[in-house]
Amino acid sequence: MINVKKMTLGALALLLVLLTIPVAAIAAPAATDTKIDAVLTTDVSTSMNESDVNKVSYEAMKMFVDMASVSGDKIGVVAYTDQILREKALLKIGSAEDKQNLKTFIDQLTRGPYTDIAVGLDEAVKVLESGSEKDHVPMIVLLTDGNNSLNPSKTQEQSDKVLSAAIQKAKDKGYPVYTIGLNADGKLNKDKLQKISDETGGKLFVTSTADKLPQILSEIYASHLKLRVVPLNGFTANGQFQDVAVNIPNGSVLEANISIMSSQPVEVKLVDPAGKEQNIPSDKIVYTSSSAYSLIKILNPTQGDWTLKVKGVPQEKIDINLVYNYDLQVVMDPLVSKTYKAGDGVSIKAHLESGGQKAADAELYKDAKAALIVTDTDTNKTSEVPLKISDKGIEGSWKVADAHSYELKVKVENTNFSRESRPVVLNAKGGSAAAPAPGGDQGKEGTNWVTTGSWIAGLLVLVIGALFALAYWKKANKGFFGQVVLEIKDEETGERTNPQYKKLNAFKGKVQLHQLLSLAPEFAETKGIVFKPGPGDTLIMYNQSDCTIEKGGRVFDASQGKEVKKNDRIRITLQNVNKSISLEYLK
Template identity: 70%
Template sequence: MLKRKSMLQWAAALLIALALPIPQTYAAQAASDTRIDAVLSVDVSNSMNESDVNKVSYEAMKMFIDMASVRGDRIGVVAYTDQVMREKAPLKIGGAKDKEELKKFIDQLTLGPYTDLAVGVDEAVKVLESGVEPGHVPLIVLLTDGNNSLRAGQTQQKSQEVLNQAVQKAKNKGIPIYTIGLNADGQLNKDELDRISKETGGKMFVTSTADKLPEILSEIYASHLKLKVVPLPGFTANGDFQNVVVNIPTASVAEANISIMSPNPVDVKLSDPSGKEQPIPSDRIVYSKSKAYSLIKILNPAQGDWNLKIKGVSKDKIDINLIYNYDLKVSMVPLSSISYSPGDSVAVKAHLMSNGQKVNDPGLYKNAKASLVLTDLDTKISTESPLVSNADSIEGSFKVPEAHDYELKVKVEDANFLRESEPVAISAKKPASPSAPAETSQESEGRWLKLSAWGGALLVLIAAALAAMAYWKKANRGFVGQLVVEIRDEDTGERTSPQYKKLHTFKGKFNLHQLLQLAPDYAETAAIVFRPGRGDTLNVVNKSGCVMEKGGRVFEAEGGKEIFARDCIKITLKNVNKVITLEYLK
């Protein structure tokens, strides 16, 4: 054990050492590379029957799901009143089938009395606290239509305490909350929604009509991934096909998302820049539709003007938005030093990158506005100065103002996207020591690329070793406590005596079928798996199709659900008419 611990310490030290020599080469994640972990938390109180008669909020959430990447994003759903009515753990999207599963879950949501905003925020934060996938950016979309309406015995003070704690957790964890207020009856607590969004780094949206919700959800999706919504000319339908030109400005567009909002379903046709009509759907074109929207996702579209034909119900108003998802990063060339003196001139150079290669598209540079954002870390004041865009690079310089610490990054923006490089830290607090003549930018870039390649290879080897050790440790992690098991036969009403199953004999994981001594009647419970959770909790994953409940509420556990001490869960089996009750005791 001591030897293994020493190896881990040595590997960690080496990782740090390898990271230290190359602190200046950064690349901001491009939208096409960025994956999201999103929780859609929606108010399903009875008042929504009046403020959202046609359940447009459900359609808006489904549109958000359709806008997500074809694979890789994770999306969960929380439906709340003054309690969590239903919950869908974040599902990793691997294709159209997963999106349909999420949308089907939304269609099955039911309404209930009372409203407590704190419940919707708190549960959504807990879902993301239980685990955000590495490299994914988290967010919460919170939708409500009014003030709290608490049942007898609940107090506004307690609700406010829970809400404040949840907002603080989201802020500490870097989870922005985008709030949407549906103010149909004028009773919306705008100030509270504004506070929630501002404190967590999100944004508030308020609308008096549910018809605006799909447009708002698409703006949230774009805003969170640093994309821009491009409105296309809308029109009033005449019952025939009407043309709309969709321009794909460069070959660096990874996805073009065309959302069509209308009161009724529409028919669509699409032709590429050569004039050839494209089959919808196809391998390169994903098509989704509902009663409130249609969405066309073109993967790696050819540059040029595409012709979209839309046929809507006569006199329906058709709104069309376009979101480009670019495969772009901004990468700064390493600076010659990280230590300067006040008054020194510092040269800055950056490139647009796509798929690890420099972008060879002068048009992208020509149409983009580039600037240097310099933040004084002592005064917290940021200044922005223009940079020059050349045919294949972005260049400029700045003078170090004072003997302070600074952070700089390059920002590139055009009508369709916004990208920023990762920040680079420099210091002017100590006089720069004499040094050899500075390398040229090409020499510096080449040297760092070589070092990065060697360092990357070593990092891969070390990461593999660490992953193997982590896997071994996880696979052999022990359990604490015991599960109290009772089984009720729904046909006869008979119930078994409580059986106390101690868990310390298991390592890494076990399934419920093992706990039930592999009884043939309960074979389906082999797909209900328990693993050690954080602290002394359990984590249950349910892929059996059996229905699981806690506190009288159904919950989803395909992606895992934390079970705490004294929690009691009920499992209704599919293949036999029996119910298993489990209570976790430490």
């Protein structure tokens, strides 16, 4: 039941809070580091058994997962041939367990015949559409080792049609696609991959060997977040600990990712700027390793010169790279004037912010370059105007050339990062520059408390009514999370269908198993098996059918409702046909 007293008190509290918070404070965006929504889309055709014998592509994807932020990023995985073999919806990372969940999923990928890039890209776009967050930066990584190899039942024309639609949708949604061509046999269709990247705002990477994939994935991660990959001194191992200098340039570094690429295991030690050896791992240092790489993530590292000590197998070549993740933004000051015309000079000022505060660290500005990016939106031409930058800020000027509309952004970059401010629109056609709306007149007249009191009372009634309506609506329309994988087994022949991945977020409140089975008439008895959203992204399963349900080999009584958790596997034996259904719940 709904607690009316609690809801009313809550509404009063909420209203008082809203009335005492300045409007600007409500509207101000939180100053946090950038989070990503990434879908790793990989070709798992059988040709990869030759081009990627040691499954280095899997290791590269796992390293991408390890480089992701310790909390907040979302990553999904799509494995394709000429169909989707496995898929994992976007998983929000909140712990080391979440990252391990993703890496375990990647390790379990299998390979199959045929290749159709269109299938992989189309599904990756759908995964982002269904799970990306508004303030996150979306991206798709698409890996293939060659040309399409289609099932005889499908034509190239059909594939091209799906691919064109997927590219257009990615472009419309703002999903850049970073394509990777593993050109082991020299027959890669680079033009197709180039087209995908160019039209969506991504970038093409080509390599003749799978050994370069971890390096490429780290470059993609850095490039997408406007960061730089800093190569450190690699070496040929001699069986002893060898020192590598690691410089943390300033106090605004949130995470320092040190990737060590080696086909043989390595031992590592880490010494901070004070000369103290650090425990690996610890609450400030995350360490992960695999057969192709080791990765050290230092959280909020102390500024200064650290020392990385690496011991490798003698004669083994070891490459080491560093990627910093910054809590850093460029903020452009409001333009001085509201109106401009051709020939006017425009004064530009900006500054760096870290943690929501103006950055005072002089090291951030050292060796940095700043420029004003000017896009004439009438002609689509873009130009750059150098700006002066110092620890006092960023400043300069620009002259309006024509009576056009313009988009202005300030860019700051150095060897470690690249950042751009939010765009400002300037209309030199007799209009005005985009700027915060001026506040209303204050203090000219006394407050009309009768009018204000009536307004507050009316608003309170609306708030309480809305809360009641919202509570009932949410109960009936609670959304689902994740997806289920369905396989149907013919108990007479033992044959199984290919896994069917069914996203649940298209349903609200409840869904019948029969709906997930595309309402096939032979499975009509599954109408009595219903799923509802449960607490903590679980499912509640209700069985009002004659079907037998098993979990872990034991009969699963769901007549009154039973919880289904992430990675639970359920077996449903049908009564009207000699078939069974395997169901796995994935996030």
